[in-house]
Amino acid sequence: MRAGRIGLPMMLPALVFLCGFLVYPVLSTAINSLYHDSPVTGREYCGLDNYGRLLQDEQALRTVEFTFIFALSSVALEMVAGVLIALAINRVITGKGFIRAAVILPWAVPTVVAAVMWKYVFNDQYGILNYALFGDSLEMYRAWLARPVTARLAIIAADVWKASSFVALIALAGLQSVPRELLEAARIDGAKAVKRFFFVTLPLIRPALLVALLFRVMDAFRVFDLVYVMTQGAPAEKTSVMQYFGYLKMFPEQQYGYGSAVSVLVFLVIALLSVALVRTMGRRAVAK
Amino acid sequence: MRGLGKGVAVLAVLLFCLGPALWILVTSLKSPGLVDDRPPSLLPDLQLDSYRIALARRGFLRSIGNSLVVAGAATVLTVAMASLAAYPLSRMRRGWRGPVLGLVLAASMFPQISIAGAVYRMLMGMGLLNTHIGLVLPYTGLMLPLAIWMLTSFFSRLPRELEEAAMVDGCGPWTIVWRIFAPVAAPAVFTTAILVFIYSWNEFFFALLVMTDPVMQTVPVAIAKFPGQYRVPWGELSAAAILAVLPLTVMVLLLQRRIVSGLTAGTTKG
Numbered sequence: 374m375r376a377g378r379i380g381l382p383m384m385l386p387a388l389v390f391l392c393g394f395l396v397y398p399v400l401s402t403a404i405n406s407l408y409h410d411s412p413v414t415g416r417e418y419c420g421l422d423n424y425g426r427l428l429q430d431e432q433a434l435r436t437v438e439f440t441f442i443f444a445l446s447s448v449a450l451e452m453v454a455g456v457l458i459a460l461a462i463n464r465v466i467t468g469k470g471f472i473r474a475a476v477i478l479p480w481a482v483p484t485v486v487a488a489v490m491w492k493y494v495f496n497d498q499y500g501i502l503n504y505a506l507f508g509d510s511l512e513m514y515r516a517w518l519a520r521p522v523t524a525r526l527a528i529i530a531a532d533v534w535k536a537s538s539f540v541a542l543i544a545l546a547g548l549q550s551v552p553r554e555l556l557e558a559a560r561i562d563g564a565k566a567v568k569r570f571f572f573v574t575l576p577l578i579r580p581a582l583l584v585a586l587l588f589r590v591m592d593a594f595r596v597f598d599l600v601y602v603m604t605q606g607a608p609a610e611k612t613s614v615m616q617y618f619g620y621l622k623m624f625p626e627q628q629y630g631y632g633s634a635v636s637v638l639v640f641l642v643i644a645l646l647s648v649a650l651v652r653t654m655g656r657r658a659v660a661k
Numbered sequence: 662m663r664g665l666g667k668g669v670a671v672l673a674v675l676l677f678c679l680g681p682a683l684w685i686l687v688t689s690l691k692s693p694g695l696v697d698d699r700p701p702s703l704l705p706d707l708q709l710d711s712y713r714i715a716l717a718r719r720g721f722l723r724s725i726g727n728s729l730v731v732a733g734a735a736t737v738l739t740v741a742m743a744s745l746a747a748y749p750l751s752r753m754r755r756g757w758r759g760p761v762l763g764l765v766l767a768a769s770m771f772p773q774i775s776i777a778g779a780v781y782r783m784l785m786g787m788g789l790l791n792t793h794i795g796l797v798l799p800y801t802g803l804m805l806p807l808a809i810w811m812l813t814s815f816f817s818r819l820p821r822e823l824e825e826a827a828m829v830d831g832c833g834p835w836t837i838v839w840r841i842f843a844p845v846a847a848p849a850v851f852t853t854a855i856l857v858f859i860y861s862w863n864e865f866f867f868a869l870l871v872m873t874d875p876v877m878q879t880v881p882v883a884i885a886k887f888p889g890q891y892r893v894p895w896g897e898l899s900a901a902a903i904l905a906v907l908p909l910t911v912m913v914l915l916l917q918r919r920i921v922s923g924l925t926a927g928t929t930k931g
Contacts, residue, residue: 399776
């Protein structure tokens with residue numbers, strides 16, 4: 374390696390920082406998960422007690438369940454919506470800059486702000502959704518965020534709005550690298566638009582889409598901001614997610630030991646997923 | 662006919678992307694009385710009361726200042742360290758680069774909660790809760806992996822011939838890095854800085870933990886904790902949301918090309 378002599382010193386500051394703020398905290402959390410540690414109990418070694426409790430904590434298991442429902446359904450919708458957006462705006466010439474800026478906007482908006490916007494859209498009294506559906510019949514207005522199913526759908530909708538644009542931007546970059554001649558040739562051979570998409574375009578943008586998928590899956594499992602702002606887990610913890618549950622245990626409830634066990638679980642779920650995903654599809658992208 | 666279909670599709674995309682933001686913009690421009698109208702009125706009466714209240718009574722300007730300081734400092738620190746680390750990584754043999762980058766990518770996916778408890782106690786021990794630096798440090802730790810990943814992907818596309826020529830001419834390694842490589846790498850570094858800034862500006866989880874004092878709140882915390890005791894002041898909240906998004910919107914309009922190239926770094930062949 375040409376830069377060998379200075380390679381290590383150059384990497385050192387970042388390495389030190391990563392150890393201090395990522396590696397050490399994760400290890401420390403893992404160790405703390407083996408202790409009873411709260412203002413009530415004091416600090417006391419307890420082996421795997423916290424994990425035993427976690428596996429029997431129905432509330433915890435329900436948050437894991439909804440986290441999976443949320444992540445899988447929102448990412449699936451985002452991939453489809455993202456590709457559709459990219460197809461719609463690809464090769465548009467008039468207003469290209471404005472359209473692209475509009476598509477970036479949801480991605481650039483802070484998640485907290487996106488959550489506020491959607492909370493307002495679904496608002497029971499002033500929400501535009503109620504107005505769009507029921508107009509002046511105020512007695513028909515529904516409290517979307519107060520019912521389990523619609524509250525869950527609302528959070529998914531907010532995420533789909535915000536993250537589809539990320540997928541769209543990556544898909545668009547992929548689309549622009551598809552050689553026109555190929556599509557033209559397929560057209561001359563009589564392939565219809567749908568067929569051209571599935572047999573020419575899609576295989577070519579697949580690597581880019583896989584990277585987008587990887588990023589989205591990992592991000593969706595870490596959802597926190599949307600839940601904190603839109604529902605705080607309500608109604609009846611039906612919209613609580615793993616990170617929100619861990620936050621509740623660790624900070625407001627100050628159950629540091631149990632909260633650490635929850636954190637380790639969240640970490641393991643995401644780590645296993647990311648290893649599995651990187652192994653199956655990320656390698657190609659990384660190797661480039 | 663095809664042109665028409667395309668136009669409808671583009672309009673649908675615009676409506677999808679801008680719709681919710683427009684509704685908040687409309688709400689922010691209503692006078693307080695009009696905000697409470699039921700059913701909601703679709704047109705604002707173009708009053709700026711909500712902005713005035715959000716800025717004056719709720720100290721929202723201070724939150725914007727906090728966000729600027731924290732996101733700015735975190736960006737500088739992150740990008741400086743990431744650039745240093747990414748250069749040798751980008752010049753590494755291919756067989757090594759894959760696994761190292763895989764690790765870096767995995768690190769960028771750490772859930773915040775898995776480090777939150779320990780980082781919180783660390784910051785508390787150092788007396789850094791409710792300080793700007795107390796948020797800059799964890800942000801730098803969180804953003805570093807992503808910045809290293811992006812910069813390595815950018816740098817490895819830059820030609821090595823210049824550096825090789827300089828080496829043949831007898832330049833030392835540091836001279837090569839600073840005099841030969843840095844000028845070529847500047848655009849990539851700038852692009853990465855934009856993205857790190859946006860991510861830091863938007864980060865909520867750690868800001869919520871570290872900045873418990875209202876005076877120190879960053880923009881996302883101020884907005885999330887905005888609601889009053891019994892009813893949400895939607896007009897003021899909308900105005901605050903618009904103010905929070907304004908700097909980003911300007912950045913997006915001016916720098917969209919760079920933002921897209923940063924987001925897609927490592928996803929397509931350069």
